[in-house]
Amino acid sequence: MQSAVPLFPEFRALRVSDRGVLDHYTRGLAPSSDLCFMSLWAWNVDGTCSLAALHDNLVIRLTDYADGVPFFTLLGANRIAETTGDVFTYLQTGGHTAVLRLIPEHAIAHLASRVFVTEDRDNHDYILSVNDYEARINRRRRHDVGRFVKLYGAAQTGPVDLNHEKDAVLTLASQQRNDREYAALARLLAHPDHRCLATGLRVKDALAAYAIYELLDEEYAVCHFAHADKDVHHAGRMVERAVIRELREHNIRYYNLEQDLGLPGLRQAKLQQGPVTFLKKYTVQQ
Numbered sequence: 001m002q003s004a005v006p007l008f009p010e011f012r013a014l015r016v017s018d019r020g021v022l023d024h025y026t027r028g029l030a031p032s033s034d035l036c037f038m039s040l041w042a043w044n045v046d047g048t049c050s051l052a053a054l055h056d057n058l059v060i061r062l063t064d065y066a067d068g069v070p071f072f073t074l075l076g077a078n079r080i081a082e083t084t085g086d087v088f089t090y091l092q093t094g095g096h097t098a099v100l101r102l103i104p105e106h107a108i109a110h111l112a113s114r115v116f117v118t119e120d121r122d123n124h125d126y127i128l129s130v131n132d133y134e135a136r137i138n139r140r141r142r143h144d145v146g147r148f149v150k151l152y153g154a155a156q157t158g159p160v161d162l163n164h165e166k167d168a169v170l171t172l173a174s175q176q177r178n179d180r181e182y183a184a185l186a187r188l189l190a191h192p193d194h195r196c197l198a199t200g201l202r203v204k205d206a207l208a209a210y211a212i213y214e215l216l217d218e219e220y221a222v223c224h225f226a227h228a229d230k231d232v233h234h235a236g237r238m239v240e241r242a243v244i245r246e247l248r249e250h251n252i253r254y255y256n257l258e259q260d261l262g263l264p265g266l267r268q269a270k271l272q273q274g275p276v277t278f279l280k281k282y283t284v285q286q
Contacts, residue, residue, distance in 0.1 A: 008054035042188040080110035098286035122262035125279035136274025148234040157242035160198035209235035222256040
């Protein structure tokens with residue numbers, strides 16, 4: 001798989017067939033939501049994501065979810081200090097700030113002593129325990145189930161066919177008025193081998209909420225997108241419960257809810273879901 005990626009400092013664009021490349025570099029590492037293949041593919045809405053191989057690591061050039069500003073990150077566990085040093089030299093030679101973002105926690109202990117490390121709380125992944133979910137969620141969210149039933153009756157949850165219900169999925173996403181996220185979702189749905197599952201909630205036979213997620217390995221699943229009709233109270237909570245039930249059927253232990261990007265409302269909502277831990281990420285600067 002390494003031969004498919006040029007040696008640093010040469011880069012090539014992320015390809016539709018690059019799942020195996022990412023799998024090679026993530027094998028044995030905790031699965032960061034940012035650096036799994038489908039996340040990179042979906043959010044590459046401007047086509048600038050590119051890859052280079054360095055010391056059996058992957059150097060990735062990508063853009064920020066929120067503002068589209070380009071930056072570099074690193075995926076792998078080999079010769080970390082030497083790899084970051086080479087990337088910093090490359091950046092400084094090109095007149096850029098020597099900084100790497102979204103660096104996973106396992107790499108931090110192997111960095112050179114002369115670099116500055118800052119914990120990036122806004123980009124930590126929230127990890128739910130599938131088996132302990134009900135015991136850990138916030139009491140208020142537990143009560144949401146009863147409130148939903150009083151308003152709409154028994155919840156109708158089940159699989160969403162992402163091929164035949166694509167329009168309904170995109171319609172719910174459009175309520176968020178986030179053009180970049182909408183474009184990322186459309187890219188995921190258009191990928192010929194996205195391998196994602198989806199669980200939805202229906203109210204009066206209309207799709208009211210859904211979560212699109214991927215089974216990354218034998219233990220972890222990651223949520224790529226989740227949307228709910230703003231006019232259907234507690235819809236997101238009902239889908240969340242249904243996804244957890246589905247993950248138990250697959251013997252998945254952990255559900256990665258991605259990060260909160262520093263948005264106060266999103267942070268509060270994710271904390272209420274009772275994360276058992278975080279996959280921490282860091283900014284590294286020379």
